[in-house]
Amino acid sequence: MTPDATFQxxxxxxxxxxxxxxxxxxxxxxxxxxxxxAAARGAASGRVDAVRVVGLTxxxxxxxxxxxxxxxxxxxxxxxxxxVLAIDPSSPYSGGAxxxxxxxxxxxxxxxxxxxxSMASRGRTGGLAPAALDALALLAAFGFDVVLLETVGVGQxxxxxxxxxxxxIVALAPGQGDDVQAAKAGLMEIADVFALTKADRPxxxxxxxxxxxxxxxxxxxxxxxxxxxxxxVAVAAGAxxxxxxxxxxxxxxxxxxxxxxxxxxxxxxxxxxVRRSGRTRLAVEVRGxxxxxxxxxxxxxxxxxxxxxxxxxxxxxVAEALGGALRGLGGAEEVAAAAAAAVAADAAEAAPEAPxxxx
Numbered sequence: 001m002t003p004d005a006t007f008q009x010x011x012x013x014x015x016x017x018x019x020x021x022x023x024x025x026x027x028x029x030x031x032x033x034x035x036x037x038a039a040a041r042g043a044a045s046g047r048v049d050a051v052r053v054v055g056l057t058x059x060x061x062x063x064x065x066x067x068x069x070x071x072x073x074x075x076x077x078x079x080x081x082x083x084v085l086a087i088d089p090s091s092p093y094s095g096g097a098x099x100x101x102x103x104x105x106x107x108x109x110x111x112x113x114x115x116x117x118s119m120a121s122r123g124r125t126g127g128l129a130p131a132a133l134d135a136l137a138l139l140a141a142f143g144f145d146v147v148l149l150e151t152v153g154v155g156q157x158x159x160x161x162x163x164x165x166x167x168x169i170v171a172l173a174p175g176q177g178d179d180v181q182a183a184k185a186g187l188m189e190i191a192d193v194f195a196l197t198k199a200d201r202p203x204x205x206x207x208x209x210x211x212x213x214x215x216x217x218x219x220x221x222x223x224x225x226x227x228x229x230x231x232x233v234a235v236a237a238g239a240x241x242x243x244x245x246x247x248x249x250x251x252x253x254x255x256x257x258x259x260x261x262x263x264x265x266x267x268x269x270x271x272x273x274v275r276r277s278g279r280t281r282l283a284v285e286v287r288g289x290x291x292x293x294x295x296x297x298x299x300x301x302x303x304x305x306x307x308x309x310x311x312x313x314x315x316x317x318v319a320e321a322l323g324g325a326l327r328g329l330g331g332a333e334e335v336a337a338a339a340a341a342a343v344a345a346d347a348a349e350a351a352p353e354a355p356x357x358x359x
Contacts, residue, residue, distance in 0.1 A: 004032070008039040011142070016115065019142050023117055026138065027131045037134055040141035051140035053279075054259065055165030057151040057190070062171040063197035063237065068150050069107075070237040070252045072114055080145040084116040085135055087151045115144070133164065133283040162190035163282045166275055167262045169255075171195045172211065174203035191230045193258045199234035199251065208232060228265050231258040288325075295324035 001009070011018040022040075025033030054071075058064050068084060075082045108114040119132060132149070139147050151161050162168050170191035175198075194211050196204060211232050219229065235251040247253055266272035299321060306312035 004035055004039075007032075008036055008043075011036060011040060012043055014143065016112070019115070019138070020117070022138055023119075023135050026134045027119060029131070033134070037138055037141075040138060044141040044143070051144060051147055052167075052263065053136060053140075053147045053149060053165045055149045055151065055161035055168040056171065057161050057168065058171030058195075058197075059173070062173040064150055064171050066237050067169075067171055067195060067197060067235060067255075068148055070235075070250070071148060071256070072108060074249075074252055074256050075146050076111065076113055081113045081143065082115075082146045082148065083139040083142070083144040084114070084148045084150060085132060085139065086116065086118045087120075087132060087149070115139070115142075133279065133286060136164065136279075137283075160282065163278050166266060166272060167192045167259055169193045169195050169259075171197050172207060173198045174201045174207040192228060192262050193255070194230055194232045195255055196232060196234045198236065199246070200236045204234065208234065227269060227271075228262060231261070233258050291325040292321060295321040298324060 007018060007021075011022060022033055022036045024030075026037065027033075056064055056068055056071075065086075068086075072082050072084065108116060117135070119135060136147055136149065149161060149165055168190050170193070172194060174196070194215075196208055196211070198204065215230055215232070233251055233255045234246065235255055236246060237250045237252060263272075266275065296317075299317060303312060303317055303320065307314060307317055
């Protein structure tokens with residue numbers, strides 16, 4: 001048996017250390033990670049389709065990690081196996097994850113039904129690391145029932161999570177300017193469930209009112225990506241004293257019911273298939289963008305100088321980079337030929353005309 005086959009057998013047998021190593025390979029763009037993922041997808045295609053991906057996003061300080069911890073507890077009570085993929089900000093020096101959500105979820109360290117992994121965003125503006133989509137597929141193939149995708153603090157452009165998750169939770173906390181954020185289109189478009197965290201605070205009712213108004217405005221203008229009307233659930237997961245009328249679990253049970261209702265909607269409407277297709281498409285887009293960025297970075301300095309001096313066109317550099325990107329992916333001879341033709345055309349245009357003699 002080859003080393004690859006031996007390792008893949010360990011993964012398929014449920015070896016958590018093989019899963020952790022495979023995720024590291026994917027993050028490092030190690031070819032062994034790609035081979036493991038391909039084998040896992042082929043051997044466990046039913047698992048990949050069955051896994052439920054729940055996205056959790058929101059501004060820094062919105063209580064996402066506390067909420068994630070309570071959701072894990074609720075899913076484990078149901079007997080479900082849970083994986084958490086926490087996308088953390090990158091260090092500008094090492095490129096590694098700065099916050100490390102594994103540190104904040106240590107109480108699950110001894111539970112074999114919970115797996116928590118941090119992954120650096122590595123500067124991707126959409127909030128998701130380039131390897132996150134492959135990591136999700138590997139976690140699904142391993143046999144988890146739920147994958148919770150917690151993203152780095154969200155901004156208006158950071159909506160990748162909505163293209164990846166089956167259900168997206170947007171966490172909003174009172175007193176942090178989220179009353180303004182609630183009225184912005186980006187959050188309204190990605191949220192399937194709003195979790196009003198820290199609901200024991202005095203400003204919580206005002207934020208809840210603002211979110212309800214924003215949901216109503218969304219319905220009025222008719223711009224939703226789904227027929228589903230976002231649910232709003234007040235949660236006080238880490239509060240010592242709960243608001244009057246809130247359940248003993250701090251609203252986590254109600255949040256779980258909202259997630260289940262959305263899952264039922266996805267199944268009933270067929271929208272779940274559409275979202276899974278979108279997840280696949282985004283995986284291809286992210287891979288293509290990463291390959292193109294690497295190829296542009298590898299262009300020789302003299303080509304950029306030629307562009308600056310007008311001796312080369314931007315189209316020619318794009319063609320060269322595209323050819324390099326596709327060669328790196330194992331093909332594209334025709335694109336490489338087109339790139340060479342573009343370079344030759346630039347050279348011919350830049351060359352001085354030969355003097356014509358008169359007889």
